[in-house]
Amino acid sequence: MLDPTFVDKLVERLRPEAVLVSPHHVLVYECDGSTAFRQTPDAAVLPATTEDVAAAIRTCVEHDVPFVGRGAGTGLSGGATPAEGGVVISLAGMNQLLELDLDNRLARCQTGIVNLQISKKVAEHGLYFAPDPSSQSACTLGGNIAENSGGPHCFKYGATTAHVVGLTVVLPTGEVVELGGPQDGVGYDLVGLFVGSEGTFGIATEALVRLMPKPESVKTLLAAFRSMVAACEAVSDIVATGIVPAALEMLDRPTIEVVEAGVVAAGYPTDAEAVLLIELDGAHHGMERMEREIRNACEARGAVSFTVARNEEEQARLWLGRKAAFGAMGRLSTDLYVQDGVVPRSRLPEVLEKVGEIAARYRIKVANVFHAGDGNLHPCIPYDGRDEEERHRVLEAGREILELCVAVGGSISGEHGIGREKSSYMDLLFSEHDLNLMRALREVWNPAGLCNPNKIFPTSHGCGEAMSLPSVAAVPGAWI
Amino acid sequence: MDLTTDGVARLLDEVGARPPTKTTPRIDGMTPALVLEPEDADGCARALALCHEEEMALIPVGGATRLGIGNLPARLDAYLDLRLLSGVEDHIPGDLTAALGAGTTLDAVQEALGREGQFLPLDAPDPSRATIGGILASGEPGMRRRPGGRPRDVLVGFEAVLADGTPVKAGGRVVKNVAGYELMKLVVGSLGTLAVLTRVFVRLRALPEKVLTLCCSARSARDASESWRRLRDLPLAPEATALLNPKASAALGTNEWSLLLRYEGLSEEIEGAATDVSERVKVEPASDSIWHDVRDFPTHGESDLCLRGQVAPARAFDLAHAWQDGGALMGLPDAGLVYSHTESLDALADRRDQAGRLSGTVVLEKVPSTMKRELDVFGDPPRGFSLMKRIKEKLDPRGVLSPGRFVGRI
Ligand SMILES: Cc1cc2nc3c(=O)[nH]c(=O)nc-3n(C[C@H](O)[C@H](O)[C@H](O)COP(=O)(O)OP(=O)(O)OC[C@H]3O[C@@H](n4cnc5c(N)ncnc54)[C@H](O)[C@@H]3O)c2cc1C
Numbered sequence: 064m065l066d067p068t069f070v071d072k073l074v075e076r077l078r079p080e081a082v083l084v085s086p087h088h089v090l091v092y093e094c095d096g097s098t099a100f101r102q103t104p105d106a107a108v109l110p111a112t113t114e115d116v117a118a119a120i121r122t123c124v125e126h127d128v129p130f131v132g133r134g135a136g137t138g139l140s141g142g143a144t145p146a147e148g149g150v151v152i153s154l155a156g157m158n159q160l161l162e163l164d165l166d167n168r169l170a171r172c173q174t175g176i177v178n179l180q181i182s183k184k185v186a187e188h189g190l191y192f193a194p195d196p197s198s199q200s201a202c203t204l205g206g207n208i209a210e211n212s213g214g215p216h217c218f219k220y221g222a223t224t225a226h227v228v229g230l231t232v233v234l235p236t237g238e239v240v241e242l243g244g245p246q247d248g249v250g251y252d253l254v255g256l257f258v259g260s261e262g263t264f265g266i267a268t269e270a271l272v273r274l275m276p277k278p279e280s281v282k283t284l285l286a287a288f289r290s291m292v293a294a295c296e297a298v299s300d301i302v303a304t305g306i307v308p309a310a311l312e313m314l315d316r317p318t319i320e321v322v323e324a325g326v327v328a329a330g331y332p333t334d335a336e337a338v339l340l341i342e343l344d345g346a347h348h349g350m351e352r353m354e355r356e357i358r359n360a361c362e363a364r365g366a367v368s369f370t371v372a373r374n375e376e377e378q379a380r381l382w383l384g385r386k387a388a389f390g391a392m393g394r395l396s397t398d399l400y401v402q403d404g405v406v407p408r409s410r411l412p413e414v415l416e417k418v419g420e421i422a423a424r425y426r427i428k429v430a431n432v433f434h435a436g437d438g439n440l441h442p443c444i445p446y447d448g449r450d451e452e453e454r455h456r457v458l459e460a461g462r463e464i465l466e467l468c469v470a471v472g473g474s475i476s477g478e479h480g481i482g483r484e485k486s487s488y489m490d491l492l493f494s495e496h497d498l499n500l501m502r503a504l505r506e507v508w509n510p511a512g513l514c515n516p517n518k519i520f521p522t523s524h525g526c527g528e529a530m531s532l533p534s535v536a537a538v539p540g541a542w543i
Numbered sequence: 544m545d546l547t548t549d550g551v552a553r554l555l556d557e558v559g560a561r562p563p564t565k566t567t568p569r570i571d572g573m574t575p576a577l578v579l580e581p582e583d584a585d586g587c588a589r590a591l592a593l594c595h596e597e598e599m600a601l602i603p604v605g606g607a608t609r610l611g612i613g614n615l616p617a618r619l620d621a622y623l624d625l626r627l628l629s630g631v632e633d634h635i636p637g638d639l640t641a642a643l644g645a646g647t648t649l650d651a652v653q654e655a656l657g658r659e660g661q662f663l664p665l666d667a668p669d670p671s672r673a674t675i676g677g678i679l680a681s682g683e684p685g686m687r688r689r690p691g692g693r694p695r696d697v698l699v700g701f702e703a704v705l706a707d708g709t710p711v712k713a714g715g716r717v718v719k720n721v722a723g724y725e726l727m728k729l730v731v732g733s734l735g736t737l738a739v740l741t742r743v744f745v746r747l748r749a750l751p752e753k754v755l756t757l758c759c760s761a762r763s764a765r766d767a768s769e770s771w772r773r774l775r776d777l778p779l780a781p782e783a784t785a786l787l788n789p790k791a792s793a794a795l796g797t798n799e800w801s802l803l804l805r806y807e808g809l810s811e812e813i814e815g816a817a818t819d820v821s822e823r824v825k826v827e828p829a830s831d832s833i834w835h836d837v838r839d840f841p842t843h844g845e846s847d848l849c850l851r852g853q854v855a856p857a858r859a860f861d862l863a864h865a866w867q868d869g870g871a872l873m874g875l876p877d878a879g880l881v882y883s884h885t886e887s888l889d890a891l892a893d894r895r896d897q898a899g900r901l902s903g904t905v906v907l908e909k910v911p912s913t914m915k916r917e918l919d920v921f922g923d924p925p926r927g928f929s930l931m932k933r934i935k936e937k938l939d940p941r942g943v944l945s946p947g948r949f950v951g952r953i
Contacts, residue, residue, distance in 0.1 A: 164855075166855075166857040167855045167856050167857050169855075189776065193690060210721065211721050211725065213719060213721075217691075217719070219691075220690050220691055221690050221691025221692075221696055222719065222721075224696075224725065224728070225690045225691040225693075225696055226690060234930075240926065240927050240930065241926050241927075242926055242927045243926070244855075244902075244926070245855035245856075245879070245902075246853045246854045246855050246856075246858075246879045246902070246903055246904070247684060247853040247878065247879060247880065248853070248904065248925050248926070249853075249904060249906060249921040249922065249925050249950050250921070250924075250925045250927065250928065250931050250949070250950040250951075251729055251732070251733055251737075251927075251931045251934060252695060252728045252729060252731065252732055253927045253930060253931070254728075255695055255725055255727075255728025255729070255731075256724065256725055256726075256728050256729045258725060258728075259721055259724060259725040260724055260725075273690060275690065276776055276780075278778070279778035280778075299637030299638075300637070302637060302638075302639055303636050303637050303639070303749065304749065305660070305748070305749025305750070305751065305752070306809075345778065345779065345812070346777075346778035346779040346812055346815055346816065347778060347815070348778075348779070348811050348812050348814065348815025348816070349779075349808060349809045349811050349812035349815065351811070352809050352810075352811045352812075353809065405715075405717045405719055405720055406717065407635065407638045407640065407716065407717055408637060408638050408639075409635050409637035409638045434719070437717075437718050437719040438638075438717055438718070438719065439719050472715070472716050472717070473715065473717050474715045474717055474719075474720040474721075474722045475722050476720070476721050476722045477717075477719045477720060477721065478719065478721055479721070480721055481721075481722055481723070485722075489722070489723070492715070492722055492723070493712070493722075493723060494711075494712070496709050496710060496711050497711050497712055497713065497723070498723075500705065500709075500711045500713070500726070500938075501713075501723055501724050501726070503937050503938060504724055504726075504729075504934065504937070505724075506937065507930065507933045507934050507937050508930070519723070
């Protein structure tokens with residue numbers, strides 16, 4: 064229960080309509096996209112300005128109340144759940160593009176702006192914002208910054224961190240700092256450190272982001288393979304040619320089947336064991352040659368078909384299957400568990416084979432649809448959350464998959480973050496020394512520990528909590 | 544430091560420390576009492592732990608090519624020479640990644656990778672001596688500026704030793720990874736004040752099929768800026784762009800300003816780009832070796848003073864214009880950087896003003912040690928300085944790692 068004077072103070076410092084306390088108003092903030100972690104906040108605050116955010120945080124600090132920033136709540140690791148109750152600070156209303164600097168190709172935005180809106184607003188200038196998480200029609204810039212989100216095209220252009228040069232941050236003490244800017248700075252790269260800190264270093268209210276010119280041409284290709292191993296080997300071969308596709312995505316047979324059985328079949332060959340969806344972008348001059356090289360690489364690995372989209376409509380159709388996969392899987396079962404491991408690209412063949420073995424051993428289905436170019440796996444496991452025994456098997460299988468990723472030199476998260484979901488897995492990857500170093504940094508930024516507590520780091524909490532299995536809620540228009 | 548104390552005796556004994564020799568490099572005229580040369584990461588951790596116990600101030604040293612950058616060391620007791628931590632390990636061409644000993648020279652790295660048709664997209668002066676650890680720690684900006692192509696983006700993971708000798712790691716060897724904080728960004732450019740890198744994991748690129756250098760002559764920095772703008776929306780962006788003033792253009796046999804463009808890619812792309820460019824501005828092909836001069840520019844030069852101005856990219860030409868009277872000048876417009884050599888120490892205040900008017904900052908890359916006593920070579924403390932200070936105090940409470948050298952004399 065919140066101290067009434069705390070709420071009064073919030074109302075006084077913000078506005079009555081910016082402070083929500085009634086249970087049915089705050090319920091929507093109880094979880095993010097991974098619905099297994101639920102905790103209703105005591106209050107939610109809807110700031111309109113950086114000063115509002117600072118006032119809210121100062122009030123929390125004065126009353127020792129935990130708080131967490133929230134964008135669109137599409138996160139997949141429980142990052143925006145108020146793990147210890149307290150206040151959710153929703154940035155969704157701070158959604159303006161404030162300033163466009165065409166000369167330097169930079170935009171200053173409030174962080175509640177939806178990712179895709181940035182590109183839409185600058186499209187008339189031939190520019191776009193490159194980070195493209197599949198949830199980009201819903202997720203916010205602030206969420207992207209906190210998670211260092213990727214997307215299909217970050218294979219070529221880098222994840223969010225490569226596109227953020229400046230930040231306005233309200234520190235967990237309530238102090239407002241400006242970090243970075245349009246030019247190189249001196250001192251430690253605090254912008255780089257903040258990006259990917261999962262909302263534990265404070266709340267970013269504004270960001271200065273880089274815009275890129277739209278490519279002159281885009282080509283979309285689809286290569287089908289008789290074996291998953293062959294498709295994976297083709298990935299390494301393509302990467303080694305030196306041609307950097309804008310996107311390099313893979314779907315396995317179970318995924319293709321689900322997609323093709325859906326309402327909007329994309330026309331993927333159903334007898335294939337795997338398809339590679341490859342997008343090339345860049346100058347028109349190099350396109351034909353790139354296409355030829357990619358085709359050769361795929362055919363050398365025994366591709367059974369190779370389709371080139373002839374126009375935008377066909378391009379969209381080839382992407383359709385990839386984009387519809389997640390939604391189609393959602394229809395398979397009541398719940399869906401999406402993993403997010405990373406492995407070195409050259410280890411993809413053996414890893415996928417072993418993932419298959421793990422699935423068989425635990426009697427679960429796994430469908431793989433993922434960012435193959437950077438080795439970022441998304442094994443999707445449909446299950447029935449009401450079946451306690453099945454849930455347990457899924458959880459165990461998930462852990463084994465992550466252990467496998469780590470064993471081959473990979474990581475436990477490529478883009479969804481650690482948050483609540485994977486905090487108990489951090490010690491698979493990091494020693495106590497490594498974790499203490501990260502804790503030390505969190506203490507510098509977040510000395511009272513009130514800002515997004517109980518995330519990232521393993522806690523001594525009973526294992527019942529850590530054992531809960533995240534299930535992904537469908538976000539309209541989004542894919543994975 | 545007194546070479547007879549117990550602590551020093553322990554160091555001499557236990558971690559094979561030795562006194563400096565005639566060839567030991569100096570930092571601002573100083574040499575330390577001891578030089579430590581660990582053979583591996585464990586040795587490095589032991590050395591650091593001992594120094595920490597003795598509260599000895601220590602500066603990590605690689606190829607000693609850039610010891611001149613930074614403020615005057617507040618204290619200096621020992622060098623930690625990292626050159627024995629060298630080697631290219633686990634280069635996996637299909638992954639475009641490699642693990643490198645922090646003491647490996649850039650040339651050695653490129654040579655090993657080149658055998659497999661790949662390279663590390665970092666450029667630093669004196670690559671035959673400069674080590675990977677040193678290049679990353681000094682935050683050498685380099686000339687490549689495509690998104691995801693800055694030096695900070697090359698490092699995907701590392702192993703290091705903290706001030707008290709604790710071994711730590713961060714990131715990993717895969718190219719996409721969000722597990723844990725982005726400590727890679729923190730160590731790049733930290734000038735050896737937070738940790739000593741022992742091994743780094745890096746992202747590589749395939750050697751381009753073709754490289755083309757074009758040179759566009761201009762009468763002034765402003766003229767060059769016109770050309771740069773005209774070329775900006777061409778479909779193939781140059782891998783690097785450099786602006787040279789007439790004094791720096793001598794190697795090109797011209798006494799005008801030069802805007803250099805470096806294209807890398809498939810031969811079809813490059814031929815197409817050459818046609819596109821020549822339709823918009825007048826260009827001549829130039830030798831690719833000019834990029835060595837661009838790379839080495841900050842350290843090669845007879846001058847006493849070398850400044851690095853940092854402004855928003857489109858303002859680089861204005862800064863070059865403002866700074867044109869003086870010695871050789873080189874700008875990297877895509878990065879918003881302008882380097883200027885000058886003999887006149889009096890020019891400094893003016894130049895800082897001029898950069899300030901363009902909302903930029905100035906770093907003194909080379910300046911006589913005597914001047915360093917009065918000046919902070921990084922200028923006024925930057926935005927977020929109090930956080931920086933707290934990070935330093937948290938990770939190195941005794942202030943033993945490169946004390947005094949970094950921004951605000953951290
Ligand atoms: C269908 C679907 C597909 C997805 N596809 C991808 C994908 O391709 N790539 C990818 O990387 N992710 C993907 N995601 C995950 C998710 O969309 C991203 O992590 C996204 O960046 C989260 O943004 P958000 O606005 O929803 O953040 P939220 O979920 O609201 O918050 C995420 C975290 O960010 C913090 N936060 C939010 N705003 C701020 C701020 N202003 N300052 C500081 N911290 C803040 C929160 O505290 C929380 O810790 C997908 C999710 C779904 C549901």
